[in-house]
Amino acid sequence: MNKPETEFPYQDDIRRYACRTTGNWADAEDVVQETALRFLKSPPALEGNDLRNFLYRIARNYLIDMFRRKKLAKIKKDAEGNAILPALTDDRLADPAQLAEKNEDAQQVMKLVQTLPPQAREVLRLRYFENLKTRDIAEITGMSYGYVRKLLCLTLGQLAERMGGTQNG
Amino acid sequence: MDENTRELMILYALDELDAEERAYAEARIRQNPELEKEVERFRQADDLLARTAQDTPPLPTLMTKKRRKSLAYRLIRDVVAVGVVVGVLGMFLLPATKYARESAKMVFSQREFDMALCEAPCEALVCEERAVPNDPNGYTPSRENTFQSPKTAPFSTFGVDVDTASYTLMRSYLEQYPQLPPPESVRVEEYVNYFDYDLPQPGKEDACPFTSSVEVGKHPWIPGLYMAKIGLQGRKIDFAELPPLNLVFLIDVSGSMDTLNKLPLVQEALTGLVEQLRPQDRVALVTYCGDVQVRLNPTPGTLKGRILGKIRELRADGSTNGSGGIDVAYELARKNFDSEAINRVVLCSDGDFNVGTYDIAQLEQSIEKYAKTGTFLTVLGFGMGNYKDNRMESLADHGNGSFAYIDTAGEARRVLGTELAGTMAVIAKDVKIQIEFNPALVSEYRLIGYENRVLRAEDFHDDRKDAGEIGAGHRVVALYEIVPVGVENPLKTPPADAPRYAATSETPETSDFSNELFFVKLRWKKPDSDTSDYRDFPVAAPELKPASPDFRFAAGVALFAEILRQSEYTNGASFATVEDLISGSDSKDEKRAEFRDLVKKAREIKP
Numbered sequence: 001m002n003k004p005e006t007e008f009p010y011q012d013d014i015r016r017y018a019c020r021t022t023g024n025w026a027d028a029e030d031v032v033q034e035t036a037l038r039f040l041k042s043p044p045a046l047e048g049n050d051l052r053n054f055l056y057r058i059a060r061n062y063l064i065d066m067f068r069r070k071k072l073a074k075i076k077k078d079a080e081g082n083a084i085l086p087a088l089t090d091d092r093l094a095d096p097a098q099l100a101e102k103n104e105d106a107q108q109v110m111k112l113v114q115t116l117p118p119q120a121r122e123v124l125r126l127r128y129f130e131n132l133k134t135r136d137i138a139e140i141t142g143m144s145y146g147y148v149r150k151l152l153c154l155t156l157g158q159l160a161e162r163m164g165g166t167q168n169g
Numbered sequence: 170m171d172e173n174t175r176e177l178m179i180l181y182a183l184d185e186l187d188a189e190e191r192a193y194a195e196a197r198i199r200q201n202p203e204l205e206k207e208v209e210r211f212r213q214a215d216d217l218l219a220r221t222a223q224d225t226p227p228l229p230t231l232m233t234k235k236r237r238k239s240l241a242y243r244l245i246r247d248v249v250a251v252g253v254v255v256g257v258l259g260m261f262l263l264p265a266t267k268y269a270r271e272s273a274k275m276v277f278s279q280r281e282f283d284m285a286l287c288e289a290p291c292e293a294l295v296c297e298e299r300a301v302p303n304d305p306n307g308y309t310p311s312r313e314n315t316f317q318s319p320k321t322a323p324f325s326t327f328g329v330d331v332d333t334a335s336y337t338l339m340r341s342y343l344e345q346y347p348q349l350p351p352p353e354s355v356r357v358e359e360y361v362n363y364f365d366y367d368l369p370q371p372g373k374e375d376a377c378p379f380t381s382s383v384e385v386g387k388h389p390w391i392p393g394l395y396m397a398k399i400g401l402q403g404r405k406i407d408f409a410e411l412p413p414l415n416l417v418f419l420i421d422v423s424g425s426m427d428t429l430n431k432l433p434l435v436q437e438a439l440t441g442l443v444e445q446l447r448p449q450d451r452v453a454l455v456t457y458c459g460d461v462q463v464r465l466n467p468t469p470g471t472l473k474g475r476i477l478g479k480i481r482e483l484r485a486d487g488s489t490n491g492s493g494g495i496d497v498a499y500e501l502a503r504k505n506f507d508s509e510a511i512n513r514v515v516l517c518s519d520g521d522f523n524v525g526t527y528d529i530a531q532l533e534q535s536i537e538k539y540a541k542t543g544t545f546l547t548v549l550g551f552g553m554g555n556y557k558d559n560r561m562e563s564l565a566d567h568g569n570g571s572f573a574y575i576d577t578a579g580e581a582r583r584v585l586g587t588e589l590a591g592t593m594a595v596i597a598k599d600v601k602i603q604i605e606f607n608p609a610l611v612s613e614y615r616l617i618g619y620e621n622r623v624l625r626a627e628d629f630h631d632d633r634k635d636a637g638e639i640g641a642g643h644r645v646v647a648l649y650e651i652v653p654v655g656v657e658n659p660l661k662t663p664p665a666d667a668p669r670y671a672a673t674s675e676t677p678e679t680s681d682f683s684n685e686l687f688f689v690k691l692r693w694k695k696p697d698s699d700t701s702d703y704r705d706f707p708v709a710a711p712e713l714k715p716a717s718p719d720f721r722f723a724a725g726v727a728l729f730a731e732i733l734r735q736s737e738y739t740n741g742a743s744f745a746t747v748e749d750l751i752s753g754s755d756s757k758d759e760k761r762a763e764f765r766d767l768v769k770k771a772r773e774i775k776p
Contacts, residue, residue, distance in 0.1 A: 109217055109218060109221045110221070124218070128218050128219055128221075128222035129222045134185050144424075144427070144484070144485070145424065145427055146427040146432075146484060146485050147484070149176070149180060149185060150176070152179070152180070152183065152185065153175070153176040153179045153180065155218075156179045156182070156183065156211050156214050156215060156218075157175060157176075157179060157211075159214040159217070159218065160179075160207075160210045160211050160213070160214040163210070163213065163214055163217070
């Protein structure tokens with residue numbers, strides 16, 4: 001435990017994000033340290049949301065790099081050439097032990113989520129797990145604002161359809 | 170429910186719309202209450218996702234975030250404590266902490282090396298800085314025309330204006346916000362010219378492509394005064410009879426277009442137009458944002474599917490470089506130039522050209538140059554927020570073109586559907602009107618509106634001076650308030666001194682003209698000509714009869730606009746007066762019925 005603890009703003013957010021994305025503590029802590037290092041080395045003249053997005057972006061880039069090195073998953077690129085994070089969260093969420101006590105709806109949701117394209121899953125994760133606004137998501141992922149909104153619409157549209165389906169059937 | 174509406178409703182349910190879009194969405198829901206149910210469904214889906222996320226811990230391991238956090242807090246607390254001690258003990262400890270930081274760096278140097286290897290686009294996070302002016306919509310206020318005396322200013326000269334953008338903008342303010350439009354956004358003539366009037370149609374064989382008619386009557390709301398209505402009606406042409414179209418659409422796909430009442434509406438408008446295309450028509454698509462792209466080379470109307478596909482593919486992103494796009498579009502139009510065809514660049518934008526060192530005067534100059542070669546410009550304005558009204562209008566003016574503001578799918582259908590022939594086909598260009606008032610009968614006169622179209626008297630005969638165009642089926646109506654000799658003007662501003670050196674007997678009592686109230690002179694050019702045609706006719710002093718319902722309606726529209734722009738010359742008239750004026754007119758006319766509703770809305774906002 002002699003690791004030097006470095007402090008930076010939004011540390012908890014970044015840690016949570018890293019945990020959810022990597023699914024394990026060791027890697028998550030790696031991401032946090034890396035983000036800290038990067039931040040302390042040349043603190044950007046940003047504050048508030050901009051700073052948080054900047055940090056998320058560093059973390060995300062590092063995550064991509066990490067996945068690339070570990071070959072945990074093939075990195076896909078979207079139309080604009082940006083890397084898309086593999087959606088590890090979903091596998092874990094689909095874990096029956098995790099969902100045993102959740103209602104059927106939640107399981108339905110997760111089934112649906114797994115059928116979505118990876119970009120949509122990342123947008124979903126950032127919105128619902130990280131509570132980020134659409135503009136921030138666009139800024140962090142490098143996707144365009146309109147595209148993020150499109151993906152949100154895609155997900156919500158499908159989900160609403162499913163829910164309607166279960167109610168009727 | 171189509172795709173666009175569905176997305177709009179989803180984003181509305183998620184509360185992901187900005188104020189402007191939300192107003193637009195709410196207007197849609199008001200029109201179609203069924204949508205409310207859809208919104209509710211999307212809200213439930215959103216809620217379900219949020220709940221699921223809440224119920225899921227960040228890690229499947231036993232070590233929860235909370236525990237970890239407390240560990241972190243303990244560490245933080247310690248660090249803070251140490252920091253305090255450092256502060257108290259003074260400067261001699263500083264080298265030590267510095268050393269600690271250095272060593273921390275060394276621990277991570279290997280990782281740093283790895284980071285350098287991956288080309289992560291961290292640094293791409295540069296926020297686009299944009300100066301926000303006080304009035305982001307950028308309206309150019311124009312000074313109102315004042316009362317003039319025919320003794321000092323016998324000529325009133327102006328160029329025609331058939332645009333209707335200002336009216337549509339007012340409509341979207343009233344229907345979507347609802348609030349009154351900003352006074353400086355009101356151009357009275359554009360309100361008046363939005364409507365059809367009972368004007369004589371030109372015959373097929375007539376040399377002049379439009380008819381002119383004058384009606385003089387009692388001033389509808391100021392007793393004692395006259396009002397004159399001068400109307401020009403352009404020849405109607407069916408779309409099928411139009412010459413072939415050679416259109417280049419220049420579409421702004423910059424980030425600022427990325428709201429639901431901009432690009433999707435552009436797509437809808439263009440789709441409506443493409444569906445009408447004939448085999449001889451050609452359409453090309455150019456988009457611009459950071460860079461300019463030719464999305465579709467000129468494609469004949471037989472390949473509708475291909476054109477529609479390209480329209481559907483449009484996405485908004487990036488920043489704007491408006492001027493470069495215009496050059497490319499004109500170049501494309503020039504390459505396919507056909508002297509028999511209607512050659513047009515159609516610019517669809519919110520007018521926010523925000524990148525590069527553009528000079529608006531320069532841009533206007535080059536557009537004017539292109540217009541001289543026979544390629545005209547149509548400007549379609551979209552959205553609000555950073556909608557640049559003045560810029561769009563001045564571009565259209567310099568490009569011998571028309572300018573329309575598209576606020577709804579309905580307006581898109583009107584401009585590019587039912588009135589497409591008028592939007593596309595110019596029947597007369599550089600149309601100028603000059604009125605000479607007879608000082609023997611008129612003590613003062615005032616032109617209502619046309620402030621930014623007023624020309625100097627000597628410009629009338631100067632064919633080099635540019636003026637407005639009349640499209641097929643377009644009409645131009647101008648209203649004058651006239652104070653007859655011997656009547657006190659209730660709106661009178663203190664008069665200028667009478668000219669000291671003016672000859673006292675300057676008004677010759679020539680009985681020849683004694684019954685002429687004013688004299689109308691018109692100049693216009695055929696679309697392909699550089700020299701103008703001329704026509705004139707005198708207008709006799711009227712028998713005092715009340716204005717016709719059509720006249721009263723036009724006056725009512727003008728008064729409505731005058732009230733909205735907070736004119737000094739309304740003589741205390743209110744929206745109630747407007748309602749009274751327009752009540753007698755044809756109730757079957759859709760536009761007029763809609764106007765009646767708008768007046769009612771305005772009255773609710775500001776009784």
